[in-house]
Amino acid sequence: MKRKLRYGMVGGGQNAFIGAVHRLAANLDGQIELVAGAFSSDAKNSQTTGEQLFLNPKRVYGSYAEMAKAEAALPADERIDFVSIVTPNFLHAPVATTFLKAGFHVICDKPMTLTVKEAKALRETVRKSGKVFALTHNYTGYPMVKEARELVRSGKLGKILKVVAEYPQGWLLDKIEVEGQKQASWRLDPKKAGSSSCVGDIGTHAENLGRYITGLKIDELCAEFTSFIPGRKLEDDANMLIRYQGGAKGVLHCSQISCGEENNLNIRVYGIKGSLAWRQEHPNELKFIPKGEAARTLRLPFGHPEAFIEAFANIYLEAVAAIRANLAGRQGAFDFPTVDDGVEGMAFIETCVKSATSGKWTKFPKL
Amino acid sequence: MKRKLRYGMVGGGQNAFIGAVHRLAANLDGQIELVAGAFSSDAKNSQTTGEQLFLNPKRVYGSYAEMAKAEAALPADERIDFVSIVTPNFLHAPVATTFLKAGFHVICDKPMTLTVKEAKALRETVRKSGKVFALTHNYTGYPMVKEARELVRSGKLGKILKVVAEYPQGWLLDKIEVEGQKQASWRLDPKKAGSSSCVGDIGTHAENLGRYITGLKIDELCAEFTSFIPGRKLEDDANMLIRYQGGAKGVLHCSQISCGEENNLNIRVYGIKGSLAWRQEHPNELKFIPKGEAARTLRLPFGHPEAFIEAFANIYLEAVAAIRANLAGRQGAFDFPTVDDGVEGMAFIETCVKSATSGKWTKFPKL
């Protein structure tokens, strides 16, 4: 197929953080072209954003519903191939459902939905639609994370004993949600973010990273949620002990109030034959220690550091490959987070909430 | 007092690890002289060790009881000033009690005793004796750990919110306790090590480090113990969630089966105004991040790295200063772990065991 794919975006108006990141990631490889958008519930913001992105004003819409309808009505060689959803959490499911039903592939930000129930419903919609659904657990796009998974899969670590995953941040140390910081206000609002702030936003990245690298399934967990800053309805810090199926143990903690931390997502996996360690802030290095041997630092060849946007772009690239295959009626194996990862992620969040509320070890549900 | 102090050692025969470390630490500052010892329950090992250490053979004893008696009978300008106890855990209390009662000051390895009950009894003996009792929580001897405590005390971190302390090791990944490795076999034997292996050996160091730096008291904790290597009666890995009095939260984990880890004791303390991070394997660096400012790396002046033995020696130095003060009938403020730290440490271990057994959050006892 000798053409770029065309996509539209829902969310991501001026000043939105993650929408701009999605666009940079989508641009990087020159395989995709942004042609439409419903960037904001504020129609003017949406139009201005469209102009800045050099879009045809006719394809900048006032609502996602209008966009789905109008795009579906365009000729096949004009309309978008897929939609990218970068709204607050509570809109993920309705927007995704609308576009899937209108016949579009979907790339959606995480966490996938507000609840496990909603997640399972979306999974059903995806299955029925036959469309590609990619969830941007972007950290699994880092080459060294993929290399880490390969180390585990190839047996170089042997049976996994212990996983330590951390995602400390510090951006909510001040009560910026009352000062109108947009990100902060919706992420701490249960109606827009769901039943969890910190775990939903970043704990789920740590959980996904552990699952991606090790393939381990959670059996049960014990969670401790804290709202350190007074007046918050959702937690801004969470610590979890995890029991994996098969006997491995885990420690996972995440925080939005850890002073000085930016995006210090990191993971250590200890196996009976070796261990590995990776850290998002030095993403091109993977430490691997085979039992009885010297620590090795694995790197990408050539020493030209790749980083956050390249990793994000890798998710887009794989999703685009899947969409191209789907368009061509081909099968294939692709490496990007899917609706199933979304369901797992939602179950992680809900189980954490349950344990933190009860103060007890809590079983992870069957999905 | 224009003379070196004289000391004797119980334990620390040939091939013992920690006894040799104590001697190097005691040597370093040229303030103390080893003059007596009961180095091993094997009298021949004891004599050979004494010879290697240039001791007068008459002062190399067959048992600690004999040593306490014989030394007490020597003239004041000959007999030891204090004893250093470096035996397996189960002997700490009886040996310490014997020497305290015989009128000697005591420097003792940790954990202090086998149980909290024994710890409280020893505390009572110390109080009655009026002697100095120092417990070698040696990691608190690092200058940068003292600096970290100063940062907290001076209010530079503000109210503490979260503490993450880790002590992963990997030396028990193989079942070396059945191959006659001496350390491994007693540390995994409940009769000699007590009710915990990993927490008693190193978890308690992480706990002590957190307490030393932050001054926080544990309110309750939830622990998960695992014996990853089949056939072990005690845990070789432990993960804990902690609730401190006053509302701070903690994550503490330790391990003896984390492949590739050596003595990676490290701590991060997050306060409302700043955070700090310290790592034993790069002991001369302390990271301090004031809110809203750039991360700072604090170091010792002059860049001549100090390390493990110097930190250990600092404990000896402070204990020696306390002993000199005691001998001179002076008061003073000294910085070394005491019998009270030993009681706290034993309570930490016992509370962890209780929580890990019940699978529930468990209150920390009043002491």
Next chain:
Amino acid sequence: MKRKLRYGMVGGGQNAFIGAVHRLAANLDGQIELVAGAFSSDAKNSQTTGEQLFLNPKRVYGSYAEMAKAEAALPADERIDFVSIVTPNFLHAPVATTFLKAGFHVICDKPMTLTVKEAKALRETVRKSGKVFALTHNYTGYPMVKEARELVRSGKLGKILKVVAEYPQGWLLDKIEVEGQKQASWRLDPKKAGSSSCVGDIGTHAENLGRYITGLKIDELCAEFTSFIPGRKLEDDANMLIRYQGGAKGVLHCSQISCGEENNLNIRVYGIKGSLAWRQEHPNELKFIPKGEAARTLRLPFGHPEAFIEAFANIYLEAVAAIRANLAGRQGAFDFPTVDDGVEGMAFIETCVKSATSGKWTKFPKL
């Protein structure tokens, strides 16, 4: 101007390294569109490359001369705005000259030309043309390099005393130029690379980085070139001592045979009031040490690492801004390497060659 800029590329056919990097950098921000190319002297390679990049086959040309002519003949709203030159060194000057004379802006890879003489001629052509000429000294696009320059400019380092700049690589440790590795063979061929391999390729980056950050001008230098691998006509390792105007001293070394090194470009600048250090392989960190204070690690906000391509894209972004301003008849201050940097760079290379040949300290020419 509500449209993307259009550009064409000369060089960068299949398997070329730097051409692909330029395209990713150009894609990233969604401001530029590749519409034409003469990707290879091999017409078939050129066409295949064009197809992979979704280009209109009519705008994939057999030669750069043909491309310049044909594009100039297209209507203003179709033809390219600028050309990106990513060929081996010996073609930079003729291609740039051709396109400048045909009325196009130019973005050109470094080193700018084969000789200082050629560089000065190109400078003259640029001046006469009134067009934008950007040289991709891409490492100056890193945000932390710009921050480093700000530290110097703001006086935080005081008068600069010493600069240490290094660019070790190891990719030419094996004689891959005889095994058909394309990069290696032209870079070691004096006809295609010029009078220097290692300094021309990477030493000039280190020199440019030092100049960008400090603004210091070289007064004289003493260079030592070595061809460690037998049979090479150009140096694969170079060490230089530098005397800057005003009294600062420099050490600059670069290598293509330093085993294990990838792209370890790094710089340390020592001033009378403070020092800084930056390293390309951890590009988001800048170490700054004010005199008498603790070392500080400066970072980008948010901890999402940016890297090589983002830095490269920043050069494109600034050049594009300059081109837009030029098209709109506006003036402005832009931050990208220009033809003057190219002339300086060529003088650095030639002076190094002269010193290495004579074994003497050599004056840097007036330009």
Next chain:
Amino acid sequence: MKRKLRYGMVGGGQNAFIGAVHRLAANLDGQIELVAGAFSSDAKNSQTTGEQLFLNPKRVYGSYAEMAKAEAALPADERIDFVSIVTPNFLHAPVATTFLKAGFHVICDKPMTLTVKEAKALRETVRKSGKVFALTHNYTGYPMVKEARELVRSGKLGKILKVVAEYPQGWLLDKIEVEGQKQASWRLDPKKAGSSSCVGDIGTHAENLGRYITGLKIDELCAEFTSFIPGRKLEDDANMLIRYQGGAKGVLHCSQISCGEENNLNIRVYGIKGSLAWRQEHPNELKFIPKGEAARTLRLPFGHPEAFIEAFANIYLEAVAAIRANLAGRQGAFDFPTVDDGVEGMAFIETCVKSATSGKWTKFPKL
């Protein structure tokens, strides 16, 4: 020989830096006992120092000459076995010569003498005396430096191509020599320090480290000396290019005015089959990169960091072993810097001075 060795010290009075370090190093292993000293040219300082060190006042001398004479007159089982010389440079040769002639072994700080001529004379005295002479190039006492040498000797790096050695410090950035800082004032005084300050003090450590690890001999060098701080008679910064016998090339630079640097001695050795890197401020880590394989971090077993004093103690330990062997009439192979290293070091300093003065490449003399 079942006794500790006895030693005396010349220099090292109150507030002297390196004398205290020597004593700590000598204490560490419990093999040596300080019994005599002429600690200062100021007799009172000498006596006070002796008291603080618990010495018999009769063996605290007013001058080194008196000490040599008096100690030689004592019975064999009382008098010192060796002397440790920790004075400013200009006294090294006369003190060492005096004690060697009086029949004592010598441990001496570096640089060995003021001139090559004096160094050769001392070499002759040592040879005639049959006594052990150890020079405290203490950085070669680090276990990882010894491991680095083993990597080279075992051929794991193949033929050495390039050596980069650095020793930046910043303690002389302020003109503290005029404020009475004792170290600073003698180190910048040609009469006491010799013809070089920075190279004599620390450049020679970098040179010795390179020689120790690689075994390479310097063929010629080109040096650039600068006195950045006005009014200094000796250089406070030096940069050198080096040609080794056999074709390897070197870059060596050292500084006393590099803001923020403490004792950042470090070395990288690049061979045809692999490379290594070591840094004094993280002394327990050695990076080794075999060609085509992942970087490995080699460490001491057990993760208890050793540091500056332990490395220093290792020099003492080896020297003591040599002295014991000498006393017992035994031969043996020992690993400590000798008078030959002293002669090489002095030649390095003098050749640097010669090159810096002439501005030309300068042959290294035959010794």
